[in-house]
Amino acid sequence: MESGVIDKLSALHVPVLFVDYEIDPAKDTAPSIDLLGKVLNRESQAKAFTDYYRQQLQSIRQKTATITPKANVFVEALAGNSDACCFTHGHSGWGGLVEAVGANNIGSQLLPGASGFVSLEKIISMKPDAWIMTGSKRGNSQVLPLGYAVKPEAVKAQAQTLLARPGVSQIPAVQEKRAYGVYHHFYNHPWNIVGMEYLAKDIYPQAFGDLNPDETYHYIVRHFTDLPDQPFVFSWQQSE
Known part of the structure; x- marks a missing residue:
C-alpha cells in the first residue's frame, strides 16, 4: 500500500489479513468469513454461517437464472443525504448486490468508478423497472430512517417526502409504484445476504x-451471534 503500512507490519512480523464484503460482495463475503474463522480458530462457527449464506444465495440465483429480460434497477444510496440527486454505486457495494440477484444495475453502466452522482434526466431516460432508496437512522433527518427502534410510520412519511422531490415523481418506476427502501448498511457487511434477499423480493x-x-x-442473529434479537424496520415499499 502507498502508506507503507503493510511493509511496516511485515517488518514487525504482524500478519495482515484482507477481507472484502463490498468490492465483490457475492463472490468474496463467504470466503472472507471462512478465512477469519481459520485465523481466529473458529472454523466450525464460520463454516456454519457460510454454509447458510451460500445456501441462501444459491436459492436466489437458481430462480433469477431463468428470468428474462433482466430488470433495470437504480439504487439511490442514502437517499436524501445530499441536496443533489442521485448518488449511486457502480459494480461494487449496492451495485454488486443488484447484479448478484440477476438484475442490471444502472449505476454500473454510467459510473467510471465505484460511486458517484447520476442526473435525474439520465435516470428517467433509462426507464428503471425498480427504484430503490437505501437509508439508515442518523442525524440527517432527510434520510430514510431504516434500522432498529424505528416506527414504520416514520419510514413511510420520509419515503413519501423523498419521492415528492422535483423530478423523482417522473421516474417510470415511481409512477408505477415500484419504489422501495432498504437498510443502507447491508452493502458492506457480512450479512449482505439479507440485503440481497430484500433486493430480489423487490425487483422480482x-x-x-x-x-x-x-x-x-x-x-442469523439467533443462530450465529449472541446479540439480542430486537425489532427492526429494514425495508419499505411504495405499494404499502
Whole structure:
C-alpha cells in the first residue's frame, strides 16, 4: 500500500489479513468469513454461517437464472443525504448486490468508478423497472430512517417526502409504484445476504413472493451471534 503500512507490519512480523464484503460482495463475503474463522480458530462457527449464506444465495440465483429480460434497477444510496440527486454505486457495494440477484444495475453502466452522482434526466431516460432508496437512522433527518427502534410510520412519511422531490415523481418506476427502501448498511457487511434477499423480493416480486428477508435476519442473529434479537424496520415499499 502507498502508506507503507503493510511493509511496516511485515517488518514487525504482524500478519495482515484482507477481507472484502463490498468490492465483490457475492463472490468474496463467504470466503472472507471462512478465512477469519481459520485465523481466529473458529472454523466450525464460520463454516456454519457460510454454509447458510451460500445456501441462501444459491436459492436466489437458481430462480433469477431463468428470468428474462433482466430488470433495470437504480439504487439511490442514502437517499436524501445530499441536496443533489442521485448518488449511486457502480459494480461494487449496492451495485454488486443488484447484479448478484440477476438484475442490471444502472449505476454500473454510467459510473467510471465505484460511486458517484447520476442526473435525474439520465435516470428517467433509462426507464428503471425498480427504484430503490437505501437509508439508515442518523442525524440527517432527510434520510430514510431504516434500522432498529424505528416506527414504520416514520419510514413511510420520509419515503413519501423523498419521492415528492422535483423530478423523482417522473421516474417510470415511481409512477408505477415500484419504489422501495432498504437498510443502507447491508452493502458492506457480512450479512449482505439479507440485503440481497430484500433486493430480489423487490425487483422480482412474482418470483420471490414467499421469500422473507426479515426472518433470514432473525435467523442469523439467533443462530450465529449472541446479540439480542430486537425489532427492526429494514425495508419499505411504495405499494404499502
